[in-house]
Amino acid sequence: MFRKITSLTSFFSFIVLIITSVVLYIVPQGRVAYWADWTLLGLSKEQWNDIHICTGVLFIIISILHIWLNWKPILAYLKKKAGEANFTSPAFFISLIITLFVTFGALAGLPPMKQVLRFSQDFKAMGEAKFGIPPYGHAELSPLQIFCKRLGLDLEQAVTSIKKEGIELESTKKTIKSIADKAGLTPKEIHEIILKDQPDKKKSLKKTPATPNNEVQSHSPGAGIGRMSLEEYCAKFNLNLDTALNILREKGVVVDKDTPIKEIAKSLGLSSPRAIGELLNP
Structure with missing residues (x-):
């Protein structure tokens, strides 16, 4: 019974890890995902990451138990005959070489690892193009007054613009994210609302060359x-x-x-x- 539970838990957690790995492979960069309030199947990047980490820990624990329960069969793979360890067999060296090649190839940028990583970067770049980039890291966590100060925006006009959209604003100390969540919008959309009635800032942003x-x-x-x-x-x-x-x-x-x-x-x-x-x- 215990052996069966261990095997099935290992299998199911491995399936979940595959799914979360694919999601995290294609998800936009953190700053973009948080700024655009990105979700997939109703879950944010942070929630997908939490599932990935916790399931990964479960998989590690279960894998250790699985190895312990199947220690004799594993040793059999490494033995040429009873009592003699076989660390010179082709299977042993091929497995080790494949693992090391992928590990160090990822660091050295060797193909096909280079293409795998580049493909992920392309997905993330598509996210930047679609959702936009925040004006600075974790801008969504800044209180409105700090946000406007950092971007050189008129705070009073920003408050007026937000309220004109029918969005309730209790205090300028509320973060951009909390304002957006309450209005059912994304931080990016709140930023766009703020910019609407600040023509000088909008004009300067448009004229700024991409260098x-x-x-x-x-x-x-x-x-x-x-x-x-x-x-x-x-x-x-x-x-x-x-x-x-x-x-x-x-x-x-x-x-x-x-x-x-x-x-x-x-x-x-x-x-x-x-x-x-x-x-x-x-």
Whole structure:
């Protein structure tokens, strides 16, 4: 009975882990998911992550029990004959090599791990394009008065704009998320409401060119720059790819269009991927 419960629990928790892994693989970046109040099947990214972590812990515990209950069969795989451990069999080495290849290949950016990670990044980039990027990290957790102060917005006008939409606002100390939740909106939609009656701010936002330096100012807590390939980076900031490659070669760094910005920054000894902007767009 105990053995059967262990096996079935291991199986079911493994199924749940597969589902949550797929969801977390395609979910937008945290800052985007929280800003747009992203959900899938009614669950937020945080809830999917909680399920993944707790089920993962369950799977680890059950796996340990499963190994303990099946220790003799496992040892049989590693033995050539009774009493002699077989750590030189083809099966042992092939299994070990596959595991190490995937583990270290992910760190080194080797195919197909590189393509798997890039595919996930593409999904997350689609999320950014669809839901937008918050003005700064966890902006949704800022009280309205702090939010307006950080963005240089008129607080009184922001309050007027919110109330004009029929949204109840008890205090400017309420966070953007709490205001949005009460109104049945997303933090992004509250931001758009606030901007409606602040034409000067809207105009300045539209006129601001998309350059690496502007990106740092408006999205300084990380806009995924490090994960972009050089080609994606140049396309985003209207830079010439060939010129960028030549500049990097002059600095002694030989890369290609698919090299991630964080790797280029590391090769140049830069403290942050964002510093690439000053180099490629002086």
